[in-house]
Amino acid sequence: MFKGKVVIVTGAGQGIGRQIAIDYAHAGARVVIADVREAEAAETLKEISTANGKAEFIETDVRKPEDIVALMERTQTIFGPVDILINNAGKGIWKSPLELSVDEWDDVIQTNLRSVFLCSREAAKQMKQKGGGSIVNIASTRASMSEPNSEAYAATKGGIVALTHALAASLSEERITVNSISPGWIETKDYEGLRDVDHEQHWSKRVGTVSDISRACLYLTNPENNFINGENLVIDGGMTRKMIYHH
Numbered sequence: 001m002f003k004g005k006v007v008i009v010t011g012a013g014q015g016i017g018r019q020i021a022i023d024y025a026h027a028g029a030r031v032v033i034a035d036v037r038e039a040e041a042a043e044t045l046k047e048i049s050t051a052n053g054k055a056e057f058i059e060t061d062v063r064k065p066e067d068i069v070a071l072m073e074r075t076q077t078i079f080g081p082v083d084i085l086i087n088n089a090g091k092g093i094w095k096s097p098l099e100l101s102v103d104e105w106d107d108v109i110q111t112n113l114r115s116v117f118l119c120s121r122e123a124a125k126q127m128k129q130k131g132g133g134s135i136v137n138i139a140s141t142r143a144s145m146s147e148p149n150s151e152a153y154a155a156t157k158g159g160i161v162a163l164t165h166a167l168a169a170s171l172s173e174e175r176i177t178v179n180s181i182s183p184g185w186i187e188t189k190d191y192e193g194l195r196d197v198d199h200e201q202h203w204s205k206r207v208g209t210v211s212d213i214s215r216a217c218l219y220l221t222n223p224e225n226n227f228i229n230g231e232n233l234v235i236d237g238g239m240t241r242k243m244i245y246h247h
Contacts, residue, residue, distance in 0.1 A: 001222055003028035006079045008071070010062055010119060011089030013040030015188035016138065018047075019210035020086050020217050025053030027218065030079045034060040034071050034089070062089045062115035063107070072122040081126035084221045087116040087137040087160075092153040105152050112156035116163060120178070124171055132175030134221040137164050138213070139180045141236050157182070161232050168230030177229045179220045183213050184236020203238030 127133030
């Protein structure tokens with residue numbers, strides 16, 4: 001299905017992004033690990049190479065438009081035009097809205113939201129040459145629900161959901177599908193350290209794993225599933241559907 005396909009994953013140095021990169025490589029794709037942190041990216045690369053997968057690391061700061069242009073150009077030179085783009089890079093800052101600086105706000109917006117637009121635009125130019133492609137943007141259930149002191153992050157994730165259907169509309173003539181995934185609680189560091197109460201509060205009776213999101217990326221970018229377009233897939237164990245009353 002993905003044999004020989006060219007896949008770019010931003011923020012593939014750790015967490016969800018790393019698992020996505022590994023799974024595409026395992027499925028036979030040629031994967032570009034786009035990350036700003038070389039040491040973490042090297043770990044992802046090593047894991048793919050050890051399993052005889054094909055991958056390249058291209059150092060990319062998604063806050064910089066020129067880095068994004070360079071990423072797409074280098075990908076084309078190394079592997080050919082991109083087939084699949086996973087916009088996963090992101091960061092958060094947890095700080096009172098009364099104290100958050102403009103620079104901190106801009107940093108999160110440019111990392112999480114502007115990068116999705118710019119990466120999608122540059123990738124679409126190459127996908128157009130191939131007669132189509134697929135883009136998946138990693139949003140969050142925080143697009144529709146919040147904890148305190150998360151304004152910048154929430155704004156970017158809500159923006160990604162809206163940007164997804166806008167891009168799906170604009171790129172439909174090029175046969176490019178654009179969807180987003182909104183993960184809930186995905187434990188990327190210490191799954192064994194979770195408590196029973198953490199798992200039990202989900203309808204699925206467990207906290208999510210990176211593989212839950214990665215499998216969904218493969219599903220949404222499978223050409224057979226191109227009737228799914230402009231959609232936001234919530235993967236959260238039922239949490240956003242759950243009514244919470246304390247009796």
